[in-house]
Amino acid sequence: MTATTAQIRFWGVRGSTPTVDQATWRYGGNTPCLELTTPGGTRFILDCGTGLRMLGNHLAEYNSSTGIDPGYNGSRTKNPPGTSFPNEQEKDDAPIHAHILLTHYHWDHIQGIPFFAPLYSPQNKFHFYSFRSKFLGRDSLKQVFQTQMAHPYFPVNVSAMSAEREFTEIAGGETFQVDDAKISVFWLNHPQGCLGFRFETSAGVVAYATDNEPGDPELDRNLVKLAIGADIFINDAQYTPEQLAGPRRGWGHSSWLAGTQVAREAGARNLVLFHHDPDTSDREVDGLLRQSRQHSENVWAAAEGMAMTLGGAQVDVHLPTTRTGQRRDGNLRAMVTGYTSDGRAFQEETVIRDLTVQGAMLYLSHSPRLQSELQVEMGDPGKETPAEHPMKLRGYVVKLEPGPQTEQTAVGVVFTE
Numbered sequence: 001m002t003a004t005t006a007q008i009r010f011w012g013v014r015g016s017t018p019t020v021d022q023a024t025w026r027y028g029g030n031t032p033c034l035e036l037t038t039p040g041g042t043r044f045i046l047d048c049g050t051g052l053r054m055l056g057n058h059l060a061e062y063n064s065s066t067g068i069d070p071g072y073n074g075s076r077t078k079n080p081p082g083t084s085f086p087n088e089q090e091k092d093d094a095p096i097h098a099h100i101l102l103t104h105y106h107w108d109h110i111q112g113i114p115f116f117a118p119l120y121s122p123q124n125k126f127h128f129y130s131f132r133s134k135f136l137g138r139d140s141l142k143q144v145f146q147t148q149m150a151h152p153y154f155p156v157n158v159s160a161m162s163a164e165r166e167f168t169e170i171a172g173g174e175t176f177q178v179d180d181a182k183i184s185v186f187w188l189n190h191p192q193g194c195l196g197f198r199f200e201t202s203a204g205v206v207a208y209a210t211d212n213e214p215g216d217p218e219l220d221r222n223l224v225k226l227a228i229g230a231d232i233f234i235n236d237a238q239y240t241p242e243q244l245a246g247p248r249r250g251w252g253h254s255s256w257l258a259g260t261q262v263a264r265e266a267g268a269r270n271l272v273l274f275h276h277d278p279d280t281s282d283r284e285v286d287g288l289l290r291q292s293r294q295h296s297e298n299v300w301a302a303a304e305g306m307a308m309t310l311g312g313a314q315v316d317v318h319l320p321t322t323r324t325g326q327r328r329d330g331n332l333r334a335m336v337t338g339y340t341s342d343g344r345a346f347q348e349e350t351v352i353r354d355l356t357v358q359g360a361m362l363y364l365s366h367s368p369r370l371q372s373e374l375q376v377e378m379g380d381p382g383k384e385t386p387a388e389h390p391m392k393l394r395g396y397v398v399k400l401e402p403g404p405q406t407e408q409t410a411v412g413v414v415f416t417e
Helices: 051-062 140-147 217-227 241-245 256-266 282-293
Strands: 006-012 033-037 043-046 097-101 125-130 164-169 175-178 181-188 194-201 204-209 232-236 271-274 299-301 307-310 316-318 332-339 345-352 359-364 373-381 391-402 409-415
Touching (some): 006 204, 033 051, 125 140, 140 164, 181 217, 194 217, 217 232, 232 256, 241 256, 256 282, 256 299, 282 299, 332 359, 373 409
Parallel strands (some): 043 097, 125 164, 232 271
Antiparallel strands (some): 006 307, 033 043, 175 181, 194 204, 332 345
16 A cells, blocks of 8 residues: 555454354455545554454554654554555554444444453543434443443443543534544434545545445435445345335335445445345355446455555455465366456466365466356366366355466466355
8 A cells, every 4th residue: 555545444244243153254244444544644543343342453463654754643553454555664552543434333333342352441532423313312422432342241340441542423414524534523313323434545445335224215326426426335235125115115225226326326446335135145145246247347255354445547356365274285187267357257277276165266368357157067186088077166255466477367266166
């Protein structure tokens, strides 16, 4: 990351309640938490779900900076596992400053606060922002902060947190400046109220609209205004269109189809499907993503560890590529079937020389799309003829980089079945 780019990182992408089952491990089971770093180095944290614990542990262990300027309330951090960005230098024990914006007060957006390690260090400073709830009245944000750690809900209260904390009430319709970011606030359609945030920086625009349901004309217009011309539009996609039209109507969430419609109307460059339902498996999220890409070109499904960098000709997307398990250097013949980044079908024979039980590195003359599915049919080790009973696997593309030969792409896949 450089002084001309901004970056959004996803630490929690699941909605309603965290999940730990194997069916959701690939996209992740932590509830909402995002980290936005502006070109000037200011750090924003969006929502405080269980992903906040992961971010806090990361900051506490790897706090780094290119030098902290007193004019900026933020600092850059080392990258999540599996991602790599240049020009980042490690610096231990630097104070952590951040602006934390809460969209609303439902459990899945606040439950990470007591487990955010940097709040327990006196050298750190955090500025919290959210709205005044009609159910809580004045100092709603501070009340929510204190009450979830009050007895008998938590072993210690907020007095255990020694970091400096500041609370500011904001509302839809407001616009304010924090260092090099202009922030516009919008009301969204969600039970008990919810805010959406639009961040305008020199590198581009990020629009964050979790927890919203289409159907209220005024608030639907707000959503389009929030997303207008955004480089990255992050939108609630918890339900299918069928669920939204039936049993889940009124629960305050949206669908992939509604998101593509808003993105198209607003002229957003990239749509990110967010707030995945806890009962939606990774395979089902894959399916929702495939359907979305039939309606809109640049659509992504939010995944823990995913990072999106803006400021260049296009938004760069990096997915976590951590690989575990026994690694095997082999010579496995494979037939790979999929779609290129521009939507063309291909089938190509290759040899797999780097394999684990969870994934593989493929070398192809075609370049598939990140977060697309490949069919991988593997033969027998060392044999030049096709196998009588080939092993058929589905691969999820998590990495693309130049291959060892000219006009070749190294494709990292995680096997999904």
